[in-house]
Amino acid sequence: MAELSLSPRALYEEVSELLRQRIFNRELAPGSWIDELKLAEEYGISRTPLREALKVLATEGLVTMKVRRGAYVTEVSERDLADVYHLLALLESDAAGVVAAQATEPQLKELQGLHNELEKAVANRERFFEINEAFHMRLLEIANNRWRDQMVADLRKVMKLNRHNSLLKSGRIEESLNEHRALMAAISARDAVLTLQRMQEHFRNGLEAAN
Numbered sequence: 001m002a003e004l005s006l007s008p009r010a011l012y013e014e015v016s017e018l019l020r021q022r023i024f025n026r027e028l029a030p031g032s033w034i035d036e037l038k039l040a041e042e043y044g045i046s047r048t049p050l051r052e053a054l055k056v057l058a059t060e061g062l063v064t065m066k067v068r069r070g071a072y073v074t075e076v077s078e079r080d081l082a083d084v085y086h087l088l089a090l091l092e093s094d095a096a097g098v099v100a101a102q103a104t105e106p107q108l109k110e111l112q113g114l115h116n117e118l119e120k121a122v123a124n125r126e127r128f129f130e131i132n133e134a135f136h137m138r139l140l141e142i143a144n145n146r147w148r149d150q151m152v153a154d155l156r157k158v159m160k161l162n163r164h165n166s167l168l169k170s171g172r173i174e175e176s177l178n179e180h181r182a183l184m185a186a187i188s189a190r191d192a193v194l195t196l197q198r199m200q201e202h203f204r205n206g207l208e209a210a211n
Helices: 002-024 036-043 047-059 078-102 105-120 125-143 146-160 163-168 172-188 192-210
Strands: 063-066 070-073
Touching: 002 036, 002 047, 036 047, 047 063, 078 125, 078 146, 078 172, 078 192, 105 125, 105 172, 125 146, 125 172, 172 192
Parallel strands: none
Antiparallel strands: 063 070
16 A cells, blocks of 8 residues: 555656656757647656646746646746856855865865866766766755755756757867866865855856856
C-alpha cells in the first residue's frame, strides 16, 4: 500500500525532470506549444501526472500556462533576463563575500580545484557550462544559507533558458574564464569586498553577452 501511495508523486517528479532537460536542451523550444497528448503517449502515462509535472515547471518559470490554450515553454524577455541577472548578482555576490571571509582552507582548495577544471574545459562549451555551474553551486553551499540557495536555484533555471545565447557569443567563454580567475584570486586573498565586486562584474558581463 505504501508503495502505491508514493508512485504517483514519483512519477510526476520524474516527468518534470524529463521535460526540464528537454527544455534546457532546446528539444522543446522557447515559445513552443507543449502537446500534452503526444507527450503522454510517448512516456506511456496518463495526462494527470503530465499535467502535475507541467504545474511544477510553471512554478519554476520554465512553462507558461495560457487559459484555454494549454502549456507553452516560457520565452524569456530582455526585461525578464535583466531582472534574473540582477537578483543573481545580488545573491551570489553576497554569498561569495561570505566565502572569502569564512571559508576553511579545505573549502578554498575545493573551489580552486573546480576552477582548475574550468580552465581545462575552455574548448568544450557544454563542459565549461557544467563546471561553471558546479563552481557557483559549491560556492553557495559553502556560504551555507538554504533560503538563498533555493532562490538562486529557481533563478538559475530561468537563466538556463537563455544559456546557449550567452555562451555562443564570440569570445564569451574566454571572458568568463578571465572573470573567474579574478574572482578566485579575490576569494583566495580573503578580500570579501573585492570578491563581491568581482562576482557582480561577472554577472553584469554575462547579461551583456546574453542580450
